Amino acid sequence: MASWDLYVVITTKLGGGRPTLELVRQALAGGATAIQLREKDMPAREMVELGREIRTLTRAAGAAFIVNDRLDVALAVDADGLHIGQEDLPAQVARKLLGPGKILGVSTGTVLEARQAVADGADYLGVGSIFATKSKGDAGEPIGLAGLKAIRAAVDVPIVAIGGIDAGNVAEVIAAGADGVAVVSAVIGAPDVAAAARELLSAVRRARR
């Protein structure tokens, strides 16, 4: 089973002009346990080419590889799974098309959405935004640690918390019931991507002791 300790979302545009694969390599070097490729504006062919390289890198590192939104690309590159938001494919449809061998993750921000996603076949939930974030303009009002705790109490699947998480607040996020943390800018926007990943990962593991 995948480890969600440190789930790094890769969006080329948010990487400060550095090549996508360099961001992935550095994140993995820093210990990322899962990599998500989230490219809303990239043509599918480019995503497939990139995804194949990320598949090789993540496999070598023993990290999970999840593709955002594009189920076809996830299948094409043999990713471990697909992550969808509330505007992407309906979770039930995605579950059926993915087949039982792939991981399905669903973004949820409320107890209702979380319960529905689990009923529809989600294997894990992305829960957030926990705090305010600049990475995703459409992320809505933060749900806070209280929102996270409410979802934690409502569902049994692993929860990856997302939104404004950094080394300074990761302990309280884990204490509130998250199984791991997903980050975008905190890692791929950092001057030293590997160091940022390393710091976050040790904060997650310290918080669990």
Next chain:
Amino acid sequence: MASWDLYVVITTKLGGGRPTLELVRQALAGGATAIQLREKDMPAREMVELGREIRTLTRAAGAAFIVNDRLDVALAVDADGLHIGQEDLPAQVARKLLGPGKILGVSTGTVLEARQAVADGADYLGVGSIFATKSKGDAGEPIGLAGLKAIRAAVDVPIVAIGGIDAGNVAEVIAAGADGVAVVSAVIGAPDVAAAARELLSAVRRARR
């Protein structure tokens, strides 16, 4: 087997503010034999909802329903097939993920691309742009009737010609070897969508006599 006589591409933005399903209904009322949903900026969930409705309408009309780019959406709504361009999923990958029961169409503009698409498993080719067009900014230089004839001579699969085709030039396009014509603005940009479709369809059929 699908008829490609009049293949209407539906892109909501190009429909003059009219609802997508109204464009589809009118195109079918005018005799469109195939409908393609091409929405590059629409979230997948919305595409699935729309696609399900178009599936119902096209089935009732006996028209083929093809989804552009999103193989996952094509499968989710049980479309008859998928149409891909040179920046979308690689044709070989799409062929494999679609399975043998679905139609695969590939946009090509050169003999080389056309031969490759057929080798990769394309069931039909979109060939163009034949003439200059305003519907698709990235369509490149027109290949003209000469380009169409060259591709016609090179491959055996059905050819749907696209790009700047209207009732005034459809006869020469069919004479050059196209099995049918694909149109965007000439139908969905027309004040009377059904009438525009009807006029084009009869021009195609007249040209074949």
